Amino acid sequence: MISSAILDQRMEHFRARCAELGLAYTHQRMIIYRALASSDSHPTPEGIFEQVRREIPSISLGTVYKNIHTFTEAGLLREVNLLHDSLRLDANLGNHHHFVCVRCKAVTDIPEKDVAPLRLKHPLPDGFVLHRAAAELLGVCASCAASEPDLQTGSS
Amino acid sequence: MISSAILDQRMEHFRARCAELGLAYTHQRMIIYRALASSDSHPTPEGIFEQVRREIPSISLGTVYKNIHTFTEAGLLREVNLLHDSLRLDANLGNHHHFVCVRCKAVTDIPEKDVAPLRLKHPLPDGFVLHRAAAELLGVCASCAASEPDLQTGSS
DNA sequence: TTATCTGCAAAGCCTTTGCGCAGAT
DNA sequence: ATCTGCGCAAAGGCTTTGCAGATAA
Numbered sequence A, B: 001m002i003s004s005a006i007l008d009q010r011m012e013h014f015r016a017r018c019a020e021l022g023l024a025y026t027h028q029r030m031i032i033y034r035a036l037a038s039s040d041s042h043p044t045p046e047g048i049f050e051q052v053r054r055e056i057p058s059i060s061l062g063t064v065y066k067n068i069h070t071f072t073e074a075g076l077l078r079e080v081n082l083l084h085d086s087l088r089l090d091a092n093l094g095n096h097h098h099f100v101c102v103r104c105k106a107v108t109d110i111p112e113k114d115v116a117p118l119r120l121k122h123p124l125p126d127g128f129v130l131h132r133a134a135a136e137l138l139g140v141c142a143s144c145a146a147s148e149p150d151l152q153t154g155s156s
Numbered sequence C: 001t002t003a004t005c006t007g008c009a010a011a012g013c014c015t016t017t018g019c020g021c022a023g024a025t
Numbered sequence D: 001a002t003c004t005g006c007g008c009a010a011a012g013g014c015t016t017t018g019c020a021g022a023t024a025a
Helices: A004-021 A027-037 A045-055 A061-073 A142-147 A149-153 B004-021 B027-037 B045-055 B061-073 B142-147 B149-153
Strands: A096-101 A107-111 A129-140 B096-101 B107-111 B129-140
Touching (some): A027 A061, B027 B061
Parallel strands (some): B096 B129
């Protein structure tokens, strides 16, 4: 759960951003975004749907999906798993990092030694057991950057 | 592409592991694994299917999926995107890291300051543009660890 | 020979899309 | 009043499943 101060701040940002982009401030959108903003458990669309349903029984799953998409485009939301479209496989069993292109979703291996060692400065929450760790680098790959110079600034 | 020395090594390991687990060493499996092991581009099942098809035109996509699953269970393969089943959302737009439970797929936020700063010691490949970076920590969450003590060793 | 695997086809999610009515600006 | 968004239902893509014939052990 999220503190109510942070929630208020997020909802205010949401309201402002809707106005900025000319997005209609509908009841459904407000409830959907509040469900997202008050969670720190990285819910699925289905999970949001279930929660929103308690307040708006007539809500449809399609509306939830459409708005998640809208919010993501508006920069109000991020996908935790950029590569969720389809399974991606790796036969390289050694430690290495991944660079994921946000445009074309290509994954490029980055050798372990090219990144400063991942080190926990604080222990994990009680009872958590770490198996392994890697860096996920997000950006634009060379061929996408070449084909769309705007992307090179990192200001999307 | 992968050097032929590494490919040979991977294929040998594959053969040995099949024997070890009593997996039938079929032609299809060999070709499928070779397609995986000779790529460093993290192909999708569909991509593997297309490639294998050139050598075994009668191969079916179902067989590719089944074997990918078998290989993953055997530890011969890893999924790049553990969370590909369904979209996961994050309304926390600040920098933070993620701990992903390999059992239940729960995602837990790790504050940015709890991990040593992610720093590139080597530049990215030419033309690549970095937007942001985060650590992906894989392991078992507290509630899964509690319900299955075996997992606490990290030796799965 | 016996157990396992393959190919095929059907079914099962998750997600997107199109359309007519309802609601926001 | 106009434009955008919502609910519904159908369709689309990725993945899994069941079964009969084929192949490895």
